[in-house]
Amino acid sequence: MSDQIKFIVDSLNKEPFRKNYNLITFDSLEPMQLxxxxxxxxAEIDPKQLVDLREEMPEQTAKRMLSLLGILKYKPSGNATDMTTFRQGLVIGSKPVIYPVLHWLLQRTNELKKRAYLARFLIKLEVPSEFLQDETVADTNKQDISAMxxxxxxxxxxxxxLKKRVETAQNYQWMLKIARQLRVEKERAEYLAQQKQEQKNQLFHAVQRLQRVQNQLKSMRQAAADAKPESLMKRLEEEIKFNLYMVTEKFPxxxxxxxxxxxxxxKVVSEPAMGHSDLLELESKINEINTEINQLIEKKMMRNEPIEGKLSLYRQQASIISRKKEAKAEELQEAKEKLASLEREASVKRNQTREFDGTEVLKGDEFKRYVSKLRSKSTVFKKKHQIIAELKAEFGLLQRTEELLKQRHENIQQQLQTMEEKKGISGYSYTQEELERVSALKSEVDEMKGRTLDDMSEMVKKLNSLVSEKKSALASVIKELRQLRQKCQELTQExxxxxSQYDSCAAGxxxxxxxxxxxxxxxxxxxxQEESRYHYTNCMIKNLEVQxxxxxxxxxxxxxxxxQEKRKAIREQYTKNIAEQENLGKKLREKQKVVRESHGPNMKQAKMWRDLQQLMECKKQCFLKQQSQTSIGQVIQEGGEDRLIL
Incomplete structure (x- = not known):
């Protein structure tokens, strides 16, 4: 499982995902995040799957993912063979269900992209019944179905x-079984080759890490051997200071x-999913707050308080120093964690090596000799294996040739029998063969009887002479062959x-x-580092030169x-500004004094004016009231006169 998670994390950190996970952060993901x-x-395999799960129901999510996994021919492995369990694990985001799916998808992403692209053209579309009422749609659907x-x-x-053609061959079932086994073995060979390559990479990285750790361990041992009590105490004090800083400042x-x-x-999770209008509203609020911040900064700059400026400079320097301190502390903490992990890995590898062969890890010349010996053995093994493969191939070729000849002989015999049956002389070939065999035996017996001892001796002489001629003809060839064989053995040994020398030299x-x-x-x-220090020093020198x-x-x-030059001096300008500000302060103080002296009489006069205003307002109200009463009396009087006239 750890190798599986490591492969998933490495694949997600690469293009096009770039998730920036590690084993701890990935394993601590929530089910919804997973x-x-x-x-x-x-979505990388099929762009239609690009969905935010917060805006989708869990049932729709499970249905969408299961349909795509079915198109991609994914088969649950291990304990997830029950589809009900697999669906439930997919809905709730179970790690034992999702990890194998991610591992399977990330191993063959390019192949699955092609399959997902072709699936849209190969899957039969389910046409709704209301659309089938149209004759054109129905005819097109029927034609598509009939074509399929x-x-x-x-x-x-x-x-x-193809089955009939293959069934006519001999050993049909055996050949089919062999072909099936060959396919299985090829798949297994590909899987083993992939595993072998992965293990080679892991071994290479482990060897590199082991070398680095050994170098660090050697340097640390040398430092410990050369260390003095004062240096050890100083190192312990630094470590205590670092730990105090981490506990009291950084960790809180x-x-x-x-x-x-x-x-x-x-708070973000508890809020509902945001739409486009909500985002626009938030952007407008952010812009308003930014404008307010800019206005406040402008006001602060317009005040131009020198004391606050000095304090801001010191604050800025303090913040820079604190950030540098935090960065160095983080670097030191990461280095310590890396050192601890490397030490753990080195101890694990050392224990594995002891369990494997019961010996310590080989170093230096011993390791080189072991590698050269192993390579010589591997070359001998490869040669022997190659000879065995050639013999097996030759044996298979001869066996196949024998089978073909037997099959051809049987076919010819069958054709001959069918022709004899057609001609009405069945059994003729067999009878003829028997007669020829009997006649041959009779002739041989006759020859044996008719031969004489002279003929036999003459035949023996001829054979002896022929053998001697062949021996004399082959003697030079045999001698040359012996020399070549001896030379071949010498060259092979050399x-x-x-x-072996080349291998040992290459290893060194x-x-x-x-x-x-x-x-x-x-x-x-x-x-x-020296270059950056040089540039920093140059910049500091230039700043000091300017100052x-x-x-x-x-x-x-x-x-x-x-x-004129004195007026250009900064001191003169500052003294001039100070004098102007002092004059301005003196004028303002005089103005303040005048205001303080005239404050009492002015307040009394303002009160008198307010009283006069109130009195005038009261008179105005009385006048308006009196005027309205006189107008009402006139109306009443006019009405009485009218009644008297009537």
Missing amino acids: LQVLSDVL EEEKDQLIKRVEH KELENKKKELHFLQ CDEKK LESNRSKLEQEVRRLREECL LRRATDEMKAYISSDQ
Whole structure:
């Protein structure tokens, strides 16, 4: 499972996902976040799967993912063979269900992209019944179905034809079984080759890490051997200071930040999904707040308080120092964690090596000798294996030739029998063979009887002479062949010796190359550090030169007898500004004094004016009231006169 999670994390950190996970953060993901990761991987295979799970119901999510996994021909492995359990695990975001799915998808992403692209053209579309009422749609659907059925029939016929062709061959079942076994073995060989490559990479990385850890351990041992009590005490004091800083300052800040982040994330999760209008509203609020911040900054700059400026400078320097301190503390903590993990890995590898062969890890020349011996054995094994493979191939070829000849002989005999049956002379070939065999036996017997001893002796002489001629003809060839065989053996032995020397030399050069690469890497890092230090020093020197130039110009202007140059001096400008500000302050104080002296009489006069205003308002109201009463009396009087006239 750990290798599976490691492969998933490595794949998600690469393009196009770039998740920036590690084993701890990935394993601590919530079920909803894990489902979102699975949805992102499926969206990379099929862009239609790009969905935010917060805006989708769980049933729709499970249905969408299961349909795509069915198209991709994913088969649950292990304990997830029950589809009900698999669906439930997919809905709730169970790690034992989702991890194998992610591992399977990330192993063959390109292949699955092609399959998902072709699936849209190969899957039959379910046309709703209301659309089938249209004649055009119904005819098109029928034609599509009939074309697919015809294609299916053609494929079935082709398969049957191929089966008939194969069934006529001999050992049909055996050959079919062998072909099936060959396919299984090929798949297994591919899987084993992939595993072998992964293990080689892991072994290479482990060896590199082991070398680095051994170098660090050697340097630490040397440092411990050369250490003095004073240096050890100083190192312990530094470590105590670092731990105190981590406990009292860094960890509480990080804890507070994590709590704030957790509170913010909980607040975000509790809120409903935001739409486009909500985002626009938030953007407008952010713009308003930014404008307010800019206005406040402008007001602060307009005040131009020198004391606050000095304090802000010191605050800025303090914040820079604290950030540098935090960064260095984080780097030190990461280095310590990395050192601890490397030490654990080295101890694990050392224990595994002891369990494997019961010996310690080989070092230096012993390891080189072991590697050269192992390579010589591997070359001998490869040669023997190659000879066995050639013999097996030749045996198979001869066996196949024998089978073909037997089959051809049987076919010819069958054809001959059928022709005899057609001609009405069945059994003729067999009878003829028997007669020929009997006649041959009779002739041989007759010859044996008719031969004489002279003929036999003459035949023996001829045979002896023929054998001697062949021996004399082959003697030179045999002698040359013996020399060539001896030479071949010498060259083979020399080749093996040269190859072993080459392998040992290559192993030594490889180890030297790795050491040189490490040294070059270290020197490059030192060069970069020195270069950055050089640039920093140059910048500081330039700043100091500018400040020195300003100071010399100021001194020249201050000492100079020319009034124009004195006026240009910064000291003169500041004294002038101070005098102007003092005059302005004196005027303002005089104005304040005048205001304080005239404050009492002015307040009395203002009160008198307010009383006069109130009196005038009262008179106005009385006048308006009196005027309204006189108008009412006139109306009443006019009405009485009218009644008298009537």
